Amino acid sequence: MDSLYIELSQNLKEKPNADALGFGKYFSDHMLTMDYSLEAGWHDLKIVPYGPIALDPSAMVFHYGQEVFEGMKAYRTSKGELVLFRPDMNLKRLNASCERLSIPTVDPSVLLQAISKLVNIDESWIPSGEENALYIRPFIIATEPCLGVRASHTYKLLVILSPVGPYYPEGIHPVSIYVEQRYVRAFRGGTGAAKTASNYAASIKAQEDAKKSGFSQVLWLDGVESKYVEEVGSMNVFFKMNGEVVTPELSGSILAGVTRDSVIALLKSWGVPVNERKVSIEELVEAHKQGLLEEAFGTGTAAVISPIGSMKWGELELSIAGGKTGELSKKLYDTITGIQRGQLDDPLGWRYTIE
Known part of the structure; x- marks a missing residue:
């Protein structure tokens, strides 16, 4: 993998009210992307402004469902530290999912460093509130334009961030x-x-x-x-x-x-x-x-x-x-x-x- 390229957004979004976040409805200013090909492996690691991605209508993810994802959270402690909870397990599980779906695995140490940088850049999106957090969604999709039933030869990894409240409106209630x-x-x-x-x-x-x-x-x-x-x-x-x-x-x-x-x-x-x-x-x-x-x-x-x-x-x-x-x-x-x-x-x- 090559070094991390960073392009900061020039149009920062207005942040939602921390008391009415819901789950997965809002997204931060930046996202992480990386591409895979048979020739180059995983490459082109970037943090760029959050936005749409272009895919061919015949991209294999649309037709054969080659996709895996993870869910993590970032928190700000009372001391002001930015922390994740057991991210090594999440990335280990991501690679286990990749193996089951015939998707190339990712170097977990490189990905964790890149995710950490992304959270650092968008740390202002970590919402206040006892039950709120910044949800981290890494995912990988098959991108090769082909209708043959086989594993794709190209993939895209993305990581997006979402400020979230409690998953259930009930909170810690039955x-x-x-x-x-x-x-x-x-x-x-x-x-x-x-x-x-x-x-x-x-x-x-x-x-x-x-x-x-x-x-x-x-x-x-x-x-x-x-x-x-x-x-x-x-x-x-x-x-x-x-x-x-x-x-x-x-x-x-x-x-x-x-x-x-x-x-x-x-x-x-x-x-x-x-x-x-x-x-x-x-x-x-x-x-x-x-x-x-x-x-x-x-x-x-x-x-x-x-x-x-x-x-x-x-x-x-x-x-x-x-x-x-x-x-x-x-x-x-x-x-x-x-x-x-x-x-x-x-x-x-x-x-x-x-x-």
Whole structure:
């Protein structure tokens, strides 16, 4: 890769009100771009003014969906430092997604340095507010103009920044979820473990149907038996049953979440029993009947921790933790966000300071 070229924008945007950001609606002044070809590899690394990109109508991303992406956040601590949370894991996962989609991998150290520079340039876009942050979206698309069914020979990597508020309007309040029985998001051997657009496109219909019925999210079951719990929408999922925390194992159809990994590490450090294994929907129903289903929550970069207050499976409706935020969910949320924002010590070395 060659050196980083920087072109600063001459037309800076007006920043949105920090109290009404929503999620992913506004974008900063600059973006990062880099191109790939078989001859040159990854090259032409640039930070340029945010704006449209030109693609041929026959660009392969439009026809065969070769695309991967990541989600990260930047924060400003009380000391004024700019920090990221475990960016090494995000870039490792980006490359794992690239390998599954036959996309050339990227040097993570070069990309992290370039992202750090981009955040430095647009640091004024980091919004104030306890639950606000600057969302970082790296993504790679296939750009070769060709209709042959094969891997593209050219690609473009981009990184865009978006000031965001809480992913859910509820914030750290319990959400209601609907157990999906008709549609399938992913299955073992597919692309469920990769962070690629097609996984999310496959989930939209079920998500729309759930929202029409008053639910915030969909709980996905496995694609073979429709029996085992996998993910909650765009999050991994955890259940506290009889004092033990259980989360679905990474079987090849579930995304290896950075927040998921962080939660498991924290629970172990606190001495809380945690088990990665298969979890059937019947087991959850039975635990609820016996009064053993104590808490449930989703985890992800966007929401961090999202407590689950109720769950509907067929005609059964399960109230969890009395429809309130559980003690463990709240502790995890406070700990992770405290580390992210520099309010708590970082004993596991997760906070990355941008110089």
